[in-house]
Amino acid sequence: xxxxxxxxxxxxxxxxxxxxxxxxxxxxxxxxxxxxxxxxxxxxxxxxxxxxxxxxxxxxxxxxxxxxxxxxxxxxxxxxxxxxxxxxxxxxxxxxxxxxxxxxxxxxxxxxxxxxxxxxxxxxxxxxxxxxxxxxxxxxxxxxxxxxxxxxxxxxxxxxxxxxxxxxxxxxxxxxxxxxxxxxxxxxxxxxxxxxxxxxxxxxxxxxxxxxxxxxxxxxxxxxxxxxxxxxxxxxxxxxxxxxxxxxxxxxxxxxxxxxxxxxxxxxxxxxxxxxxxxxxxxxxxxxxxxxxxxxxxxxxxxxxxxxxxxxxxxxxxxxxxxxxxxxxxxxxxxx
Ligand code: KG4
Ligand code: ZN
Numbered sequence: 001x002x003x004x005x006x007x008x009x010x011x012x013x014x015x016x017x018x019x020x021x022x023x024x025x026x027x028x029x030x031x032x033x034x035x036x037x038x039x040x041x042x043x044x045x046x047x048x049x050x051x052x053x054x055x056x057x058x059x060x061x062x063x064x065x066x067x068x069x070x071x072x073x074x075x076x077x078x079x080x081x082x083x084x085x086x087x088x089x090x091x092x093x094x095x096x097x098x099x100x101x102x103x104x105x106x107x108x109x110x111x112x113x114x115x116x117x118x119x120x121x122x123x124x125x126x127x128x129x130x131x132x133x134x135x136x137x138x139x140x141x142x143x144x145x146x147x148x149x150x151x152x153x154x155x156x157x158x159x160x161x162x163x164x165x166x167x168x169x170x171x172x173x174x175x176x177x178x179x180x181x182x183x184x185x186x187x188x189x190x191x192x193x194x195x196x197x198x199x200x201x202x203x204x205x206x207x208x209x210x211x212x213x214x215x216x217x218x219x220x221x222x223x224x225x226x227x228x229x230x231x232x233x234x235x236x237x238x239x240x241x242x243x244x245x246x247x248x249x250x251x252x253x254x255x256x257x258x259x260x261x262x263x264x265x266x267x268x269x270x271x272x273x274x275x276x277x278x279x280x281x282x283x284x285x286x287x288x289x290x291x292x293x294x295x296x297x298x299x300x301x302x303x304x305x306x307x308x309x310x311x312x313x314x315x316x317x318x319x320x321x322x323x324x325x326x327x328x329x330x331x332x333x334x335x336x
Contacts, residue, residue, distance in 0.1 A: 001074045002066075003318065004098075005311025006059065008051045008091030009083025009111045010141070011035075011042045015059040016308035017066035017073070021315030024121050025066035027301070027308040030054050037181045041171070048086030055094050062307070070102045077314020079307075080108030082142070107317040109310045112138055115271045116149055118298040118309035130267065130296055135259045139252060139280075140272030141167035141182070144213045146259040149269070152316040158259050159211035162204075166248050167274045169215040173222050173244050177237050187241045188277050194235075194242030196279075199225060201247040211258050218247050242279075249280045253287055260293060267294045276303040 002025070007014040016027040032050050036042050063069060078095035081088055092108070099106035116136040136147040136155070144167075145160040164172075167184055174183020179190065201221050204214035222244055229236060256268055270284055275297055288295040302309060 001315060001318070002068060002072060003311040003314045004059070004062070004070075004073045004076045005109075005307035005309075005314060006055075006076065006078040006091045006095045007111075007114075007305055007307040007310045008055065008087050008094075009079045009081070010087060010305060011047045011050075012305040013051050013054045013058050014305060014307035015055075015062035016306065016311050017062055017068060018121065018308050018311035018315065021312050022120050024308050025068070026062045026064075027306055028058050028061045028065065029301075029304075029306050030058050033182060040175050040181050042084070044084045044086055047084060048090055051087055051090035055090060059094070059098070070098070070104070073102075073104060075105040075107065075314065075318035077107050077109050077311050077317065079111045079114065079310050081111065083111055105318050107314050109313045109317065111305075111310075112143060112145070112147075113152070113155055114309040114313050115140065116147060116155065116269060117152065117313050118271050118302040118306070119269050119296045120312050121302055121308055122299060130269070130294075133263070133265055134267035134269050134296075135256065135263055135265050137252065137256050137259075137268065137270045137275075138272045139166050139270065139274040141165060141171065141184075141274075143272065144215070144252075144274075146211060146255060148259075148263050148265075152313055158262070159213070159255060161213040161215065163214050163216040164219065166213070166215055166252065167272070169219050169244075169248060170274065170277075172219050173241070176222060176226050177232065177241060179237075179241075184274060184277065187245055188279070190238050191242035191245045191279060194238030194240070196242040196246040198239035199243040201243055203247055203251050211255050211262070213251055213255060215248065218244065245277070245279050248274075249277070249283050252280060253283055256284075257287075257291075266292070267296070269296045271298055271303060273304040276300045 005016040011032040013030040017025040133150045136149045144165045146158040148156040170184040179186040
């Protein structure tokens with residue numbers, strides 16, 4: 001079964017064709033980074049307008065690269081939320097129109113669930129042998145949360161952030177250090193030249209909560225430190241980046257371990273844009289190996305927003321859950 005996936009929840013316009021929920025035939029991602037970089041963050045109105053301009057081309061590219069036309073597609077899966085409403089509406093409207101025209105089933109997919117299932121697309125990798133249940137750590141620009149994942153549509157929230165998402169903290173700190181937008185990748189690169197023990201940043205103490213995250217205090221601590229320095233040398237910037245990165249990675253690990261203990265699972269999936277971070281990957285690998293926990297990461301290109309992960313979840317929903325009502329407003333949701 002071939003599913004066309006469409007993703008426009010934030011600032012990436014993406015379309016993909018996935019066969020049988022796991023085989024990636026194409027996955028086109030058009031980044032809007034250059035458009036938003038001058039503003040140091042995503043401008044929602046610009047994002048939706050750019051989605052409108054590119055979506056048709058991106059969907060056609062995905063079909064061409066997969067060597068299929070719409071007559072060979074069995075269904076359409078589209079991100080229906082959460083995300084920027086103007087951006088979501090472009091993908092949803094486009095998907096519904098296409099489905100209506102070609103008499104195809106069309107299902108709405110939860111973006112967070114899609115991130116958690118991106119690992120199933122790694123056919124040649126050990127991830128392909130992954131079985132439910134597992135603990136999912138979703139760590140992206142908009143979300144930082146732990147889930148108990150029993151299957152598609154069977155995801156239970158265990159803990160979330162009290163304030164900022166980890167990716168947002170990466171982007172804000174990168175801005176403070178003058179590294180540009182989006183900042184996660186730049187901090188990752190710069191940290192390789194820095195000392196992670198140079199500065200001791202606070203790690204939120206959420207004792208009153210069983211599990212959870214908080215990154216706003218860390219962001220403020222970096223701001224206060226940069227003010228003390230005034231002009232920052234390249235060496236100091238690298239030390240701040242590496243120390244900050246460590247202060248994000250550590251609570252992600254400790255809370256994930258708590259979730260594994262609570263659920264008694266021994267499988268952990270780490271997904272979302274921040275899961276592309278090299279230090280987070282190495283720390284998790286090292287600590288999970290010590291504890292004989294099976295750890296799974298999607299490959300780097302499948303960590304960040306993409307339509308293949310949407311198609312992967314959609315495969316399980318087509319024919320099972322109610323379709324998006326093609327004649328109604330895109331806000332009508334089949335499932336969330
Ligand atoms: O999952 P994603 O593409 O979009 C959301 O759903 O939010 O995640 C984007 C986030 C951004 O904050 C970006 O800075 C961060 O992922 N990111 C990274 C890295 N690559 C992307 N953060 C840390 N290290 C990276 N290598
Ligand atoms: Zn995302």
